[in-house]
Amino acid sequence: MLADHEIDWLVGALVGTAEAMGGEITENTAAIMAADLSAYSKPQLQQALHRVRMETTGRLTTKAILDQLDVAYGRPGADEAWALALQARDERATIIWNNEIQEAWAAVGSMVHGKDQVGARMAFKEAYQRVVLNARSQQRLPQTVVAIGYDKAQRLSVVTEAFAQGRIGMALAQDALDGCAELKFSPNNTPHFVALPVARGLPQLPSPDAQPVLMLAGPAVGQQVVQAATALLPSNVAQAFKEAVERGRANAARKARRAQAQQRLDRMVLSRRKREAAQAVATYGTKEHAA
Incomplete structure (x- = not known):
């Protein structure tokens, strides 16, 4: 269930999403839609609105958002x-x-x-x-x-x-x-x-x-x-499980950062190679013209 300040955020996000899709809705309409969607979490709503903007055509409707939320919450067609x-x-x-x-x-x-x-x-x-x-x-x-x-x-x-x-x-x-x-x-x-x-x-x-x-x-x-795990397992086992999960999350975050750094490096290398190729072409053209 969304808190009051999160509902205010959702109203603004709905208005912005409607405009991004080429339409518009009033704040009163957005408030009604926000009340219908208030049972869902903010991260899932953010993801659903993003997918609506990317995948849906036409005007923004509550059904279009619910269809995307169904995917996030494991409700198949x-x-x-x-x-x-x-x-x-x-x-x-x-x-x-x-x-x-x-x-x-x-x-x-x-x-x-x-x-x-x-x-x-x-x-x-x-x-x-x-x-x-x-x-x-x-x-x-x-x-x-x-x-x-x-x-x-x-x-x-x-x-x-x-x-x-x-x-x-x-x-x-x-x-x-x-x-x-x-x-x-x-x-x-x-x-x-x-x-x-x-x-x-x-x-x-x-x-x-x-x-x-x-x-x-x-x-x-x-x-x-x-x-x-914390609620159902013995305290020592639960603690070991919690620490294992936290280590797994930390490892995943480090891998993601390394992947992003590698992507940036690849882009920099590609950009440098493009500049070198362009410079080589320009130099070759100058020599041909002088000859």
Whole structure:
């Protein structure tokens, strides 16, 4: 939720964006739009407005901004949501989706196993769009959901990849991997999940028909990994995790600075070479003219 001074910033940013797109809006209109967008964070709004200016034609609308915010907050379009939801037909598979896709999928559950897949797809898209519109009207953000399949090896692969990409936080990852993986730290204190050894003599997993898919919901995280670790892990492990994350961020920042410096150096070298080439051409022309 934006603070009062951030809403003032947003009003000015909306007016400026409208002008940059070749139109104009009044401050009253911008204030109404800002109230509709106040549930989002300033960094995400800045990114969304930038993308609107770069990618959208026509007048500035709240919908155009919300469409860009959906991308930032992991709310896919209807077609992408359908493609993701189709994976839920395989009870072996673990998938990372959100509560909105889950709700739309539940609404058309009886159709997806029938022969009319075109009809099921259209019904899902209509249900999903209704869910998204309702969430937008109530300023609710999508919540990450892990649908756990009974294939533990596939679950470990999917969850660890999502965790490494920052799509899910540590708390949700640990819940999803309960019984098949544990958190380890490498020599440089980088956190990662590893598979638990398979115990001998234990009964086999029940069949898919006897073991329903479990649903674990949790917040879409992004930058909340450190807070989750601090809250849920022992203090010494949480501190080690926090320090590892901070070192990773510092390393990334140093790499970015080095890359920028190298780019500047490359531009300087290229500019010098262009000047030398131009000077050589001019000198050659002068000699030819004198001859």
